[in-house]
Each structure stands twice: as C-alpha cells, then as structure tokens.
Amino acid sequence: MTDTEHLASSPAPQSTRPQHTLPAATPANGTLPPGPGPLPTGRNAARASRSGRVQRLTVPRLTLPRLELAVLLLATGALYLWNLGASGWANAFYSAAAQAGSQDWTAWFFGSSDAANAITVDKPPASLWVMGLSVRLFGLSSWSILVPQALMGVATVWLVYIAVRRAAAPATADAGLAHRAGLLAGGVMALTPVAVLMFRFNNPDALLVLLMTAAAYAVLRSIQDATAAKAALRWLLLAGVFLGFGFLAKQLQVLLVVPGFAVAYLVAGPAGPAKRLLHLLAAGAALAVSAGWWLAAVELIPADSRPYIGGSQNNSILELTLGYNGLGRLNGAETGSVGGGNGWGTPGLFRLFNSEFGGQVAWLLPSALLLGAGLLWLGRRAPRTDAVRASVIVWGAWVVVTGLTFSLMAGIIHPYYMVALAPGIAGLAGLGGILLWQRRARPVAAAVLAGALLAAGLLASELLGRTAAFLPWLRWVVLLGAIAAGVLVLAGAAVPRLAAPGILTRTTAALAVAAALAGPLAYSLATAATAHSGAIVSAGPAAAGRGGPGMPPAFAGQGNTTGNTNGNANATGSVRGPGAGGGGMGGLLGASTPSSAVVTALKTNAGKYTWAAAVVGSNNAAGYQLATELPVMAVGGFNGTDPAPTLEEFQQFVAEGRIHYFIAGRMMQGGTGSDSAARIGAWVQANFTAQTVGGTTMYEL
Structure with a gap:
C-alpha cells in the first residue's frame, strides 16, 4: 500500500478528464497548484470565442470536493439554525445587554446591562458588540440575537476544515486525501454536542472559539509560508489580533491556546531562532494592543462618566480581569462569587469524563490525543518546518493545556466551557485519522488507529449508558462497530491484500467513521431539538439526576437546560431584599417572565x-x-x-x-x-x- 492512495471509503469519481492531484514534490506551504485560470467573460469571452480560443465550457477542477465542503457547511448551518427561536432569549442576561446596546452607543461600547448604564455585564463586550449591532439592524428578537452565533459556528467549522486540509496536503501528496482530512475535522467540530449547544446560544464562548480557531489557522499559515518570512510575520501578527479580540470576548481564557501556538512557531517557523523569537514578541504586542485599547479606555474614563464594571468590587476592569475572571477561576478565591469551597465540583484529572462534562465534549478526546501522538512518532524524522508536526503541536497543546486547566481549576466552571476544547480535538482527529489511515499498512499506524477506535467505542458506550432511556441500543452498536473497525484495520496491516482498495477497505473506513461519530451525532441532534435558556445549560439528552450541571449545591433546582421560559419562579433559597414569598419572579440563573x-x-x-x-x-x-x-x-x-x-x-x-x-x-x-x-x-x-x-x-x- 503506497502513501499516495486515495481514501478507500471515498473513491475518486470515474471520469475521462484528468484528476487533480498534488505532485510528489509539493510546495512547503501545502498550497494547491494553480488551476487553468479564470474563464474570459463579457466582451473578452466573445472575442475569445470568435478567435477559437474557447471551444467549450469547462467544469472547474475539484468540483466534487467543493460540493462536499458546501454540503458540510450547509448541514452545519441547518443543524445550528433549526428551530433556533424555541430558546427564546436563551441567556437573558446577555440578551438584555444586547438590547441595551442597540438603544445606546455608550451601553454598546461598555457592555452595559441596561441602556441607562447603571452596570456592565461581568465580561468584556466583544460578543455583545455583534449581537447589539444585529438587534439595532433587525430589531429585538431571539433570531436577531442567536443567528450571529450560529453563523460563527459555521465559520469555525470552515476554519477547522481549511487549517487541517492545508496541513495534510504536503503530507499526503494527494489533494483528495487532504480534503477528506479537512472534512473529517470539520465534521467532528460540527457534531461536538457542546458546540451545537453554544453556537445555538448567546454566551461569549461562541465568539471566543471562533477567534481562537482563526488564530490557530493564522499561526499555521505563518509556519506553512516558510519561504517568505515577511508573509509569516503578517500571519503571526494577525493571529495576535484575533487573540486580542478573543480576550475582549472572555478575557484570560483565550491565553490557554497561546503556549501551543508559541511552541509550534518556535519549532517550525521560518528563519533563524532569533528572528522567530522576535516574530513571537511582535505577535504578543499585537495581542496586547488589540486587547488593551479597550481596557485602557475603561480605566482612563472617569468612573462617574461610565457604568460600574460588573463582577468587580472596586469598579475596576483590571480587578475583574485578574480576579473574578482571572486567577480566581483557578484558585476559587473569587470575591463576588456564589459558590465557594467545592461548590463547583472537585477538581481532578478525570473531571472532563464525569457525568457533568463527559457528554459535552469527551467522546473523541482520548482518541484525538492518541492519534496526535501517533503522528508525532511517525513524523519524528521530518524536517523542522514540517506542517503536520506543527499542526499536532498547535491542536495537541490546545487540548492538553485547556483540558488540564478545566480539570484542575477550583473556581467557577460550567459544562458549556468545554466548547473551547472542540477545535483542538477536531484538528487532531481529522489530521491523525486520515494520515494514519493512509499509512495503515504500517504496523504502528494500524495499531494507533485501532487503539483510537477502541477508545472511542468504549467511551461512547460509557457516555451513552449514562442516559439509559436515550437510544439504549446505540451504545452497543457503537461499541461493536468500533471493535469491528479496529479488527479490520489490524487485519489489513497483517494481511496486505485485505487493505487493497476495494469493498472491504471502503466498508472499514465507513464503519470507523460511523462508530466514532454516532454517539456525538445522537447527542447533537438531541441538543438541537431541545430549547435552552437560563444562565447554565448543557448539551445532550436529559440525564436522570443530572439536574443543573456545574452549579454549586446551594442552587440545586435553578439549572434551566430545557427551555423553561418561566425562569426561576420556584427557585429555592433565601431572598436578598424585600418580598419573601411575595411573588418575585426570576432568580440568579433564570430570567423573569413578567405578567x-x-x-x-x-x-x-x-x-x-x-x-x-x-x-x-x-x-x-x-x-x-x-x-x-x-x-x-x-x-x-x-x-x-x-x-x-x-x-x-x-x-x-x-x-x-x-x-x-x-x-x-x-x-x-x-x-x-x-x-x-x-x-x-x-x-x-x-x-x-x-x-x-x-x-x-x-x-x-
């Protein structure tokens, strides 16, 4: 089996026209060779026709890949937009701020909760800028607030696709396989249950994930454009700008991806070590400027000329950044919080697999890390600027650093935070799955693939078993399918003729993809079919006893994950202020619905x-x-x-x-x-x- 074969599960269409494939010697940046050029139009077309230069219309090359990408993006859009209005105001906390920003530019700039500018939300306003402009343009409705979030999700899937496709192109020397790597990565991203949830919701996490993914793509472009240091620097500066605006979406969380980006560029970037370090310092400056201009404006404007900074105790954006939304998230020392102690769960290495977080994102987490490790081993002798190694560092460090932070942090944490892991998992799964499949005749590649499939099947069976009333048969089908696909992969490595292109190979590939994605797909469809509102939501079908995940015990019963638009009228606990039992509606986590x-x-x-x-x-x-x-x-x-x-x-x-x-x-x-x-x-x-x-x-x- 050669390293240039097409993925057997998706054979190239039969045609008498020459197929578009990458040559053996591919440019270092992984770009596709230029096509035949644009067709003449207008008067030029008429003259060309008379001169005989245009004899017939030609179909652009790569039509099928373009169609497949369009299907992926359209299907993602349909999943994220279907019945979107059922969630009403979703998180009314942010919807009210968007409404305020649509009425008053000062409220829009600062992210105020109300148009009279009493107090801001407890986050920077970047995501509110998008929603506020949408409400100003299209009027106040759940659709004007939520549609921008869904479109951010489609854009994120597209960015994951092109980032993985570009990295895979030089490694496969085959445009078809590179395209399929991107499709697989995009599909994993689109079908991660917590991504379906958050791209149908109006929390800042949607914009945060989009900007972090855009930054990852820019970093990888800076490495792949290794023949031009100036071009690399431009892409790296753009990555800094994306990260800076990501900071204005959710503050310090955006920095969790920076270590992987920096290591990848130091290892694989163009030019010498000193210049690579200078490039990173310049990108850091771009990040600081694109985030710091707003912080500086807030700090320099007199307190009596702006709203109070919500979430702080001293009306300070720096306190909010470093305290409540910063170190307090790690050590639990968050003045103004309502959890305290172990109110947000017990930190630990396996937190991401527990009943609150596992079904959100963990389906392919071990498999993705295993595939990434396999790529690093097989590419250990690749050149320093190898695009695949750089991609594994970017996506892998993203997953490891973010995953460990979420696992060990002692402060406020909610299940929907897990959406920040989705692009990293998708990048590793798409790149590793296809590149190792291409090399499946090699024992190491086959063993890693089989191990990843087995891990995905076992974990999916466990996660599906936690919602016993939801498709109880699926857990066994997924497990058996993963085992069967793994055995077939190992058999192909042991008996080469079994891995030859044909019906068995196509069946193995289809079975592997189905086993890996069936569980996330089922949870994603259940998520899209459920209305979600309130401050704390989670993806997937309702789990018996799960209640409101990510909440301290004092707030049991306030979780609103099923679209209860009546808010918190029955919330338990004591009343802060007058009117105990007096018909007060709403509460900490759910909005009121006034008569x-x-x-x-x-x-x-x-x-x-x-x-x-x-x-x-x-x-x-x-x-x-x-x-x-x-x-x-x-x-x-x-x-x-x-x-x-x-x-x-x-x-x-x-x-x-x-x-x-x-x-x-x-x-x-x-x-x-x-x-x-x-x-x-x-x-x-x-x-x-x-x-x-x-x-x-x-x-x-």
Missing part, C-alpha cells in the same frame, strides 16, 4: 424616569427589560454581590425621581462580596408600601 399587568405598570409614564424599575440581580432585571424594552437597573450585578449602587447612591436616585419601581426578586444565599443589595432591599421595605401587580410584589418609589 402583562407588570409590563403595563412599568411602561406607564416611563419617559419620566431613567430606570423603569430596579431589582436585585441581572437575570431578574433582564426579564423585565426584555419585556418592556426599557432600562431596568440590576442592583448588585449578576450575583447581587457588587456594590453597585451603594445604598447612598440608590437613595439619591430615588430622591431625584429617576427610578419608578423596586421589584421584589428571589436571590440565593452563599455569595461573597458587598451587601449593598440587601441594605437597599431593607431600606425600600421599611420606607415604601408594597403592592401586588400581576402576582409580583412591587414598590412604587
């Missing part, structure tokens, strides 16, 4: 007030704001633990007639940080008369 009577009351004479109402907690505020499209103050920010506003500031707002109502809402115990919200609630209760409007306790201020 028509409440909406009418808030809209009455709303033009006289800066805020139609104030309520403790951002999710409580979000429901009222989205229902009325009026500013609603989120007292205490997301957790109700930010000192914004203070009691004195709130009293001043009331004295100036800027707040119409205070709405009683349910909040949870266990938080750390300011008690301003509790003091404000007690003051309102002591000085104003409660009234019940549509089942909700309200105080007219």
